[in-house]
Amino acid sequence: MIEVVLNDRLGKKVRVKCNEDDTIGDLKKLVAAQTGTRADKIRIQKWYNIYKDHITLQDYEIHDDPKVRKDG
Amino acid sequence: MANRTDPSAKSIHGTNPQNLIEKILRSKIYQNVFWKEQCFGLTAETLVDKAMELDHIGGTHGGNRRPTPFICLVMKMLQIQPDKEIVVEFIKNEDYKYVRVLGAFYLRLTGTDIDVYRYLEPLYNDYRKLRRKLGDGQYSLTHMDEVIDELLTKDYSCDIALPRIKKRLTIEAIGALEPRKSALEDDFEEEEEKEDEEQPMDTDVGGHDKDYYRAQSPTKERGRDRKRDSHRHRDRDYDREYERDYDRDRGRGRDRDRDRDRDRERDRYRDYGREGGGRRRSRSRDRKDDGEERRRRRGRDRDRDRDSSGSPRKMQEPVKKKKEEKKKEDGTDHPDPEIAEANRIRASLGLKPLRP
Numbered sequence: 001m002i003e004v005v006l007n008d009r010l011g012k013k014v015r016v017k018c019n020e021d022d023t024i025g026d027l028k029k030l031v032a033a034q035t036g037t038r039a040d041k042i043r044i045q046k047w048y049n050i051y052k053d054h055i056t057l058q059d060y061e062i063h064d065d066p067k068v069r070k071d072g
Numbered sequence: 073m074a075n076r077t078d079p080s081a082k083s084i085h086g087t088n089p090q091n092l093i094e095k096i097l098r099s100k101i102y103q104n105v106f107w108k109e110q111c112f113g114l115t116a117e118t119l120v121d122k123a124m125e126l127d128h129i130g131g132t133h134g135g136n137r138r139p140t141p142f143i144c145l146v147m148k149m150l151q152i153q154p155d156k157e158i159v160v161e162f163i164k165n166e167d168y169k170y171v172r173v174l175g176a177f178y179l180r181l182t183g184t185d186i187d188v189y190r191y192l193e194p195l196y197n198d199y200r201k202l203r204r205k206l207g208d209g210q211y212s213l214t215h216m217d218e219v220i221d222e223l224l225t226k227d228y229s230c231d232i233a234l235p236r237i238k239k240r241l242t243i244e245a246i247g248a249l250e251p252r253k254s255a256l257e258d259d260f261e262e263e264e265e266k267e268d269e270e271q272p273m274d275t276d277v278g279g280h281d282k283d284y285y286r287a288q289s290p291t292k293e294r295g296r297d298r299k300r301d302s303h304r305h306r307d308r309d310y311d312r313e314y315e316r317d318y319d320r321d322r323g324r325g326r327d328r329d330r331d332r333d334r335d336r337e338r339d340r341y342r343d344y345g346r347e348g349g350g351r352r353r354s355r356s357r358d359r360k361d362d363g364e365e366r367r368r369r370r371g372r373d374r375d376r377d378r379d380s381s382g383s384p385r386k387m388q389e390p391v392k393k394k395k396e397e398k399k400k401e402d403g404t405d406h407p408d409p410e411i412a413e414a415n416r417i418r419a420s421l422g423l424k425p426l427r428p
Contacts, residue, residue, distance in 0.1 A: 001426045017414045019427050025208075029421045040207045040231075041096075043135060050135040053208055 002057070002064040006031060006044065018057065025053035075102055081153040084182045085235050089150040092181050093232055098147070100132065100139050107144045116154040119145065123162070126170035129219065130205030131231025140205055142174065143230060149178045156183075163191055169200050173219060177230070180223045185237040186248050188224070193252065195220045 002020055004027065007013045016030045024044055032039035044051045051060060077090050084092060093101070101107050110122060123145055130140040149159075162175025176192055183191070198216040206212050219229075227234050243249045254260065404419060406412040415425040 001428050017411070017426055019424070022423065026421070026423055029423070030417065033417050033421065041137075043137065052135055 020058040021056050023056050024051045101147050104139050106141050123171045123174050124168050128203040128205050133205050133209045192220050
């Protein structure tokens with residue numbers, strides 16, 4: 001279980017607990033549950049790499065407490 | 073400027089018609105190549121040509137939410153605001169199904185409640201296939217009547233929030249519309265007669281409201297509900313049994329603990345028997361009182377026999393065990409409340425629980 005921090009630079013900073021083998025799509029659903037934005041409106045990126053929905057966090061090498069940016 | 077609304081256009085729902093599409097999506101459309109190249113300087117006639125070239129519907133797709141040509145054309149229609157006759161022509165045309173959907177979508181966004189129901193309901197009878205682009209970029213199959221149903225019942229479609237329209241029941245109540253007459257009504261009545269002959273097993277009342285509102289044949293749904301809810305139906309009886317027993321036997325809650333704590337059972341029994349008024353005092357007495365139940369329960373655990381009060385218990389014990397096990401698998405009973413909460417959310421989204 002890892003804990004990922006997402007920030008949308010507009011005031012929403014969210015810590016989400018998830019498994020390493022969750023996909024980005026699952027992470028978006030968890031974030032949507034926590035922030036109230038719709039899951040399909042969320043775009044998750046790191047610097048300017050936009051993360052695709054079907055790839056797992058493990059494959060993107062997202063480990064505990066990285067800085068991942070969330071965009072609405 | 074290409075992105076300004078036609079100055080002679082009326083305001084829709086109290087706002088600039090382009091504002092019906094929210095800001096983020098609007099900006100994405102303005103930056104889109106299809107919009108810049110093809111949708112520049114379109115008029116109502118040339119719009120028809122573009123619409124005929126459509127081959128899929130959809131909202132946005134991909135990581136950066138690219139808009140589909142369908143949505144760009146919807147935006148264009150909002151910008152130029154064609155007359156109602158033209159939109160109705162779009163809807164009435166039989167040859168080009170995507171033009172029809174485009175017209176229907178535009179009418180749903182801009183028309184009054186009565187117009188929406190009047191012009192969109194005949195489209196329920198159109199069952200042609202449509203191609204829809206999903207959010208992840210893949211295509212899926214849908215049908216015209218499914219799309220119309222979505223427009224009339226949901227409030228979000230193709231990434232656009234649809235304006236609120238009154239429910240059909242309300243409009244019928246004020247008399248502005250006739251009650252809906254379905255094209256399947258004759259078939260539906262036949263099915264109803266058949267249903268009345270069978271034993272009505274379905275107690276899903278909520279489903280009936282939905283059916284009336286949508287005025288679709290409820291038999292199909294009922295069949296589905298019956299299969300889906302048959303195990304749940306049993307559980308409902310199980311709960312009712314429990315409650316009835318609660319009235320009869322005061323210490324009902326303790327019985328459940330009894331299943332787990334076998335050690336303290338005998339003591340509890342002795343006390344309980346005295347309170348409960350003789351139902352469980354001794355085996356011989358039980359045999360005298362509940363001879364029949366005893367016979368049925370033969371071969372089961374003695375303790376459990378004393379607990380249960382009727383034959384439905386036989387089926388319910390394994391079900392209850394399954395429910396308890398499932399709960400543990402979900403992880404929602406984790407000692408750490410944060411993790412339990414997170415697991416609860418994951419379970420509701422259909423994800424597996426957290427692994428430490």
